[in-house]
Amino acid sequence: MARTDYLDDPHAPEPTSIVIAASAFVLDDHGRLLMIRRTDSGLHALPGGRHELGETMTETAVRETLEETGVDIEITGLIGIYSNPAHVVEFSDGEVRQEFSICFRARPVGGAPRDSSESTEVRWVARSDLEALETHPSIRLRIEHGLQDRPEPYYT
Numbered sequence: 001m002a003r004t005d006y007l008d009d010p011h012a013p014e015p016t017s018i019v020i021a022a023s024a025f026v027l028d029d030h031g032r033l034l035m036i037r038r039t040d041s042g043l044h045a046l047p048g049g050r051h052e053l054g055e056t057m058t059e060t061a062v063r064e065t066l067e068e069t070g071v072d073i074e075i076t077g078l079i080g081i082y083s084n085p086a087h088v089v090e091f092s093d094g095e096v097r098q099e100f101s102i103c104f105r106a107r108p109v110g111g112a113p114r115d116s117s118e119s120t121e122v123r124w125v126a127r128s129d130l131e132a133l134e135t136h137p138s139i140r141l142r143i144e145h146g147l148q149d150r151p152e153p154y155y156t
Contacts, residue, residue: 001092001093002091002092003038003040003041003090003092004041004089004090005043005087005088005136005138006087007084007087007136007137008087009086013090013096014088015085015096015097016094016095016096016097017095017096017097018097019051019097019100020101021048021049021051021060021100021102022058023045023047023064023101023102024061024064024065024105025079025103025104025106025142025146026046026047026071026073026106026108028108028124030124032126032127033046033127033143033146034046034065034069034071034113034125035123036118036119036121037119037120037121037122038118038120039119040118041136042120042134043134043135043139044121045135045139046103046139046143047069047119048060048061049064049118050064058075061073061102061104061106062074062075062106066111067116067118068116068119068122069111070112070113070116070122071108071122072108072111073107073108073109074106074107074109075105076106077104078102078103078104078153079105079142079146079153079154080102080142080145080154081102081103081154081155081156082099082103082142082154082156083098083100083155084099084138084156087099099138103142103145127147130143141154
């Protein structure tokens, strides 16, 4: 299923749903960031996805990261809560979601990077190489906040 992200776009479709999601900002011991290339948009992103019933939000971030990347993580903090109503995501099945995502700071504790049905590429990216990656502005914001190591979580 393909997706299109809209941000501050007056021509964006109206949202039909809101889905709680979690993502993970994972740095390895060399300061490299774990990134995926999404199968649905082709853009680079942090691993993450939809919260499921019976899970805590941290469990969602851990599960989604393992599913998408093959890397097992431990949550170490909160980067922010992202709920900008001007960011909507349209899917090819007609669903249009309003953004609601919680981004956690994490560290790897096992596994190894591998592609999945949701990621065509998984890799550790050096800070100096992040700017060259094609990412949506909402993901770029999470990365900036994670790299700033802010004393307080971001929220909208």
